[in-house]
Amino acid sequence: MILKDEFALITGASLGIGREMAKELARRQINTLLVALDGPELKETEKFISEHYETRVDSLAADLTDPESAQRIYDWCKSNNYKVSILINNAGFGEGGAFEAIPLERYFKMIDLNNKAYIALIHLFLPEMKKRKHGHIMNTSSMEATLPLPYKAVYTGTKNFIYAYSLALNEEIRRFGVKISILCPGPVLTNEGGLKRIQSQGNKAKLILMMPDVVARVAIRNMLGGMLIINPGKMNWWVTKVAKLIPTRLKMRIMERIFRVYTKA
Numbered sequence: 194m195i196l197k198d199e200f201a202l203i204t205g206a207s208l209g210i211g212r213e214m215a216k217e218l219a220r221r222q223i224n225t226l227l228v229a230l231d232g233p234e235l236k237e238t239e240k241f242i243s244e245h246y247e248t249r250v251d252s253l254a255a256d257l258t259d260p261e262s263a264q265r266i267y268d269w270c271k272s273n274n275y276k277v278s279i280l281i282n283n284a285g286f287g288e289g290g291a292f293e294a295i296p297l298e299r300y301f302k303m304i305d306l307n308n309k310a311y312i313a314l315i316h317l318f319l320p321e322m323k324k325r326k327h328g329h330i331m332n333t334s335s336m337e338a339t340l341p342l343p344y345k346a347v348y349t350g351t352k353n354f355i356y357a358y359s360l361a362l363n364e365e366i367r368r369f370g371v372k373i374s375i376l377c378p379g380p381v382l383t384n385e386g387g388l389k390r391i392q393s394q395g396n397k398a399k400l401i402l403m404m405p406d407v408v409a410r411v412a413i414r415n416m417l418g419g420m421l422i423i424n425p426g427k428m429n430w431w432v433t434k435v436a437k438l439i440p441t442r443l444k445m446r447i448m449e450r451i452f453r454v455y456t457k458a
């Protein structure tokens with residue numbers, strides 16, 4: 194139960210799945226704090242929420258690959274007396290291609306955003322949630338966390354890290370009333386890069402492709418219900434289950450064949 198004076202903080206809230214999750218929370222009358230890179234989309238999302246829903250909303254531009262950002266976000270919440278009871282770590286990016294074709298700095302940024310920023314924000318916000326004996330943390334991972342993708346090896350690794358980290362941390366904290374959810378979407382139609390990768394897969398990808406608003410609805414409903422692993426979409430759920438039954442070596446050979454096209458996308 195989220196109280197009237199409490200807030201949900203969502204990273205990557207200016208676009209894609211994050212923006213839709215912020216709207217879904219506001220629709221459920223939960224106050225929202227939006228974090229993303231500086232740009233018109235962040236303010237537009239804030240304006241949309243303040244015009245369409247009777248909740249409080251505020252935003253902060255921050256580059257989460259900057260190691261000081263998490264502390265800045267936390268201090269901003271403190272100075273405004275924003276009580277964060279829901280933390281949604283969602284900002285992230287991935288890139289496809291032959292491993293060595295992508296510059297090392299890009300991989301390091303990916304790890305900074307997809308992993309380090311998640312840990313830093315949880316490290317700051319968790320103690321107060323534990324003290325209040327309630328809270329939700331949702332970490333956006335991916336279907337790729339348990340189904341590794343050749344030609345997106347580092348991204349897959351970051352999502353697998355978040356998956357394992359969240360499972361382990363959940364056991365540490367659930368008796369304090371704080372629950373973790375791991376969101377594992379398959380392909381979602383959001384940004385340009387993703388669209389190109391989805392198109393390179395042809396009709397296969399369309400079978401499991403989802404829209405961000407649908408993913409957001411499923412994610413928020415299940416997070417508030419305390420679900421640990423959220424696999425949006427029936428088809429994605431089945432693919433994940435069936436993949437677990439296939440021997441690893443064979444599965445990875447098949448995956449390599451399917452995703453070799455990423456080297457051309």
Ligand SMILES: NC(=O)c1ccc[n+]([C@@H]2O[C@H](COP(=O)([O-])OP(=O)(O)OC[C@H]3O[C@@H](n4cnc5c(N)ncnc54)[C@H](OP(=O)(O)O)[C@@H]3O)[C@@H](O)[C@H]2O)c1
Binds near residue numbers: 257382
């Ligand atoms: N789309 C998919 O197919 C898919 C599938 C599985 C998992 N996921 C995961 O779902 C999450 C959201 O993906 P999406 O497709 O919705 O992404 P998206 O449409 O590209 O939006 C990314 C969001 O993150 C923000 N962001 C990017 N870099 C940032 C940084 N350095 N600091 C702060 N904010 C930053 C962006 O802000 P700006 O406004 O500045 O761009 C934007 O709000 C990611 O973790 C992604 O890995 C996506």
